[in-house]
Structures are given as structure tokens and as C-alpha cells.
């Protein structure tokens with residue numbers, strides 16, 4: 001969602017902030033702004049606008065080499081419409097403090113009323129302006145408390161006092177005109193990373209904005225803050241207790257976040273899937289002994305093996321992967337599994353017993369609902385396991401144990417390679433858990449060998465992009481689509497529909513194919529596209545029956561089928577074949593043509609695939 005970049009160094013801050021904000025564009029935003037300390041005039045220059053960063057760039061003066069301290073932000077509106085006034089940075093009523101903020105302040109209304117009663121003026125409808133004004137008010141000494149204890153500077157002291165009044169979540173970067181060589185960052189529930197370059201510091205909400213400058217970083221934890229000057233930095237809790245933080249290496253290279261000749265990140269990431277899955281599976285499959293080696297969870301196998309129930313929590317695409325996981329755990333490990341929307345689970349009164357494992361799946365590791373579900377599960381005594389892509393993210397750190405996807409940064413808002421890797425990790429977990437419970441060595445070997453073949457099979461599917469584009473050309477003018485699958489391919493139908501919706505804005509519904517007769521069949525009109533996943537599987541003949549039902553009503557069928565299936569041709573207006581695989585592993589293959597179809601449909605309809613309207617890459621607020 002929103003993005004933060006802040007810089008203190010020797011170079012002009014303005015271009016660095018703009019470059020950093022561009023790196024965060026993928027997260028989704030509707031306005032942007034920068035604030036720079038001007039040492040000559042000793043003031044804060046704020047420039048902001050609604051719309052794209054390119055609009056903001058058009059408003060910027062030439063970079064001033066003396067302006068070496070600044071904060072920048074991309075905003076995804078929560079409180080107040082996406083206009084220039086509500087864009088960040090926000091200045092306090094005295095004009096001395098400027099703030100950029102990710103997250104939501106839940107008690108902003110109470111604080112705002114109180115601050116207004118003290119004479120503070122507000123210009124915007126945002127919760128963030130409350131933070132700026134609260135710091136400004138406490139900094140001004142109007143409340144009668146003028147001096148911090150010991151040698152603590154007044155700016156840091158005012159920030160700490162303000163942070164202790166806030167209820168909600170924040171990632172913050174703050175500057176003050178009286179301290180033209182000081183930048184403060186703070187975090188609670190919204191990520192914040194400090195990059196340590198040579199004679200320069202960059203604070204950002206996402207490593208993608210840092211990696212161009214340095215790979216040395218410090219990840220702040222909740223209720224921690226950092227105070228930076230050109231001479232160095234110190235980290236503290238918001239209660240003013242000094243803390244030592246470990247220096248970490250940002251694992252991905254700049255190359256991983258470049259387009260490298262692809263028209264869009266989504267396309268790049270679709271095409272990267274063979275390589276990404278090889279990275280995900282690499283070193284983890286032992287086909288000789290029929291075992292899966294997942295280093296991160298080695299200490300937790302006792303709890304996992306004796307578990308009687310698994311609850312999977314996730315949102316969106318990760319939830320679809322979770323649903324595949326539910327089928328996998330049931331089939332291969334014979335364990336009761338249910339997949340829940342994290343947003344529902346967090347507010348339910350779930351029954352969690354001693355032997356319940358809660359798995360959280362999240363590409364970003366920052367999704368607010370998924371994180372809250374993990375916290376709820378932990379409070380009730382569950383062992384929690386994260387399946388996460390972003391290393392060091394909040395969910396990765398909050399869960400007891402976990403498995404990283406290892407697929408590199410996913411920039412496209414529409415999740416693709418993360419889905420296939422999430423399913424791959426779930427398959428590995430299910431095989432190893434099955435092996436520890438009842439699966440024979442031969443059965444485990446079989447699935448492991450088949451899993452290892454998946455990347456090469458995806459490579460083959462990718463060669464069909466032009467053929468799939470033609471299908472999109474023939475069908476993408478239709479505004480209503482159905483996606484239908486059964487068994488392991490039912491979650492793929494949901495995922496195919498989500499992909500089409502989010503980037504092409506076509507209304508699409510994903511269903512278990514048999515459910516069609518219970519209502520949705522009424523929607524079928526002449527020429528309506530219905531995408532079927534009808535690969536060789538235990539329910540093959542059943543899905544053929546469902547295809548016939550659609551054709552009988554004039555629907556146009558796009559069928560994803562197994563290579564070599566001659567019979568299926570008579571049922572398909574458009575046919576896409578994929579290599580065969582055991583049905584438990586098919587989702588990693590059958591999803592790929594649907595990703596490609598959605599991509600082409602969106603491009604043909606003239607949409608910006610990587611910046612779909614209203615969407616954010618990582619949903620860090622409820």
C-alpha cells in the first residue's frame with residue numbers, strides 16, 4: 001500500500017527520493033509527495049500531488065545540492081480522498097515538523113478533537129496530520145513540559161511522547177526544521193527498514209527502495225525508532241531504552257526488481273516461474289530417500305507430525321494456494337485441514353487445541369488480516385507456521401517457524417510466481433508430513449520426482465503465450481466470465497477468475513464446477529466465456545458433463561486439458577493443453593495458462609497491468 005522513502009546523506013535528496021518512490025510504485029498508490037529540509041532558508045519545502053509520480057516530477061524544481069535531507073511518500077487513501085491536500089508529507093501547525101506515514105491511527109479522531117481544543121489547525125482529512133500536530137504540539141512545549149531528561153534532544157523526545165499516545169499502526173519518517181541534520185524513523189505494525197550506505201542513510205518501507213544504494217540494512221521491530229544524523233544513528237524503543245540491532249543483508253539484487261526487457265512485471269514474473277520454482281525446490285527434495293528437507297522447520301516436526309488439525313489462514317491469491325494445500329494435506333498426509341480467510345478467522349472464536357497447527361500464507365508477509373490471524377492463533381496457544389516470500393517480514397518474524405518461498409521479489413500486483421511457489425511449499429510440507437505419518441517411501445519418492453519435473457513443464461506452457469493471446473483477442477470483449485474446476489483444480493478456477501478481474505476489470509466468477517447447477521448456470525448466455533480446467537484427473541468425466549451443460553446453453557468454452565487428450569477437442573471452442581502430472585500437483589501447471597490469458601486480456605483492453613486501479617500490492621490495513 002503506501003510507501004515511505006527518506007534520505008539523509010551528502011547527495012541532493014530530491015532525485016533519490018523520487019527514484020525510491022518509483023521503486024515503490026508497484027505497491028499501489030493514488031498520490032505522492034516529498035518534503036525537503038532547506039538549510040539556507042531553514043524551512044521545509046513540501047511538494048505533493050494526486051496521481052502518478054510523473055505528475056509530481058512535473059512540479060519539482062531542479063534539485064538543490066544543499067538539500068540532503070528529505071522524506072517522500074506514495075499514498076493509498078484510507079482517511080480522506082486521494083487529493084493533493086491529503087497527500088503526504090504532512091506539516092504540523094507550526095510548520096516545523098513534517099511526517100510521512102504508513103498505517104492507520106485508530107484514535108486519530110479523539111486526538112484531533114483534543115489538539116483542536118489546544119489551538120492546533122488542521123488542513124487535511126487524514127489521520128497522519130494528527131501525528132504531525134501531536135509531535136508539533138509536544139515539541140512546542142505548550143503543554144508545559146519543556147525539557148527532555150538528560151542529553152536527549154527535544155525533537156526525539158517529542159516524537160517519543162507522541163508515539164506513546166498513538167493507537168494503531170505506523171511506519172514513520174519525520175523531520176524538523178530546527179534539526180536540519182536529523183531524520184527519525186519509527187515502526188509499529190508497518191514495515192520500516194534503515195539502509196546503511198556510505199555516508200548516507202535511507203529509510204524505506206520496502207527494501208526495493210534501498211537496494212540501489214546499499215544491501216546493508218537494519219529492520220526495525222514494533223515500538224522501535226531510529227534517530228539518524230550525518231554522524232551516525234542510534235536505535236531505541238519508543239520508551240527511550242537504547243537497543244542494539246543486528247545488521248542484515250538485503251538478499252535480492254537490483255536486477256531482480258528491474259523489468260529486464262519485459263513489458264510488465266507481471267509478464268516477467270509469469271515467465272520467471274520455472275526459475276523461481278527451481279529456487280524454491282532447490283536443495284529441499286531428496287528423491288533418493290523420499291524425503292523433503294525444510295531447514296527452517298526442522299525443530300518443529302514433532303509438533304507438526306502429532307497435529308490433529310491444520311488451519312490455513314491467508315487472503316486473496318495466497319488463500320487460493322491455501323485451498324490447494326487443504327486438499328494436499330488431506331490427500332497426502334491424511335490430516336484434517338481447513339482454509340480460512342484471515343479476515344474472518346481473526347474475528348471468530350476459533351477452537352484451537354493443543355494439537356492444532358496454524359499455517360499463515362503471505363507473499364509480502366505484511367498483510368494486516370493474515371498477521372492478525374497469526375496473533376490470534378498464537379494467543380490461543382497454536383503452533384504457527386509461516387509460508388512467506390519476503391525475508392524478515394512481519395509475518396515471517398511473528399510465526400513460530402516457517403518456510404520461505406525463495407522466489408525473489410514479486411513486484412506485479414497480480415500475484416503469479418508466489419502462487420505457484422506457495423503451492424510447491426505446501427506440496428513439500430504435505431509429502432514430508434505424509435511420510436512421517438503413513439505415506440510409503442515409494443509414494444513419497446513418486447511425488448518428489450514429479451514435483452521436481454514441474455519447472456520444466458511450466459517452461460513448455462510458457463511457449464503457448466501467442467496461442468493464448470489469440471484466445472484473449474477472440475473473447476476479451478465479453479464482460480462476464482465463468483471459471484470452473486473440480487478437486488485440486490477448483491482453487492485454480494478461483495485464482496483464474498481473480499487474475500482476470502483484478503487486471504482486466506472483467507467480471508469473473510470462479511466455482512467448483514458442480515456448483516454451477518445450483519444457481520450460476522442461470523448466468524450463461526450465448527457466447528459467454530466459460531473457462532474449464534479439465535485435465536486428466538479422478539473427476540475428468542464429471543467435468544466433461546459440466547462442459548456439455550455450458551455448451552448446451554450457448555456458452556463458449558475455453559478448456560485447459562492434458563496433452564494428448566484427443567477426446568477433449570470436441571468439447572472445446574478453444575483448447576490449451578498442459579503437460580500431464582499427478583492431479584495433486586496439477587495446480588502449478590493449470591494456473592499458468594490462466595495467468596497468461598488474464599495478462600493478454602488486460603493488455604488488449606488497454607490497462608496498466610502492473611498498476612491495476614484501486615489495488616495495492618500489499619494490504620497492510622484492514
Ligand code: M6R
Pocket residue numbers: 315316317318319361362363364365366367370413414415416498502616617618619
Ligand atoms: O502478500 P499476501 O500474499 O499476503 O497478499 C494477499 C493478497 O492481498 C494478494 O494475494 C492479492 O489477492 C493479489 N493481488 C492477488 O493477485
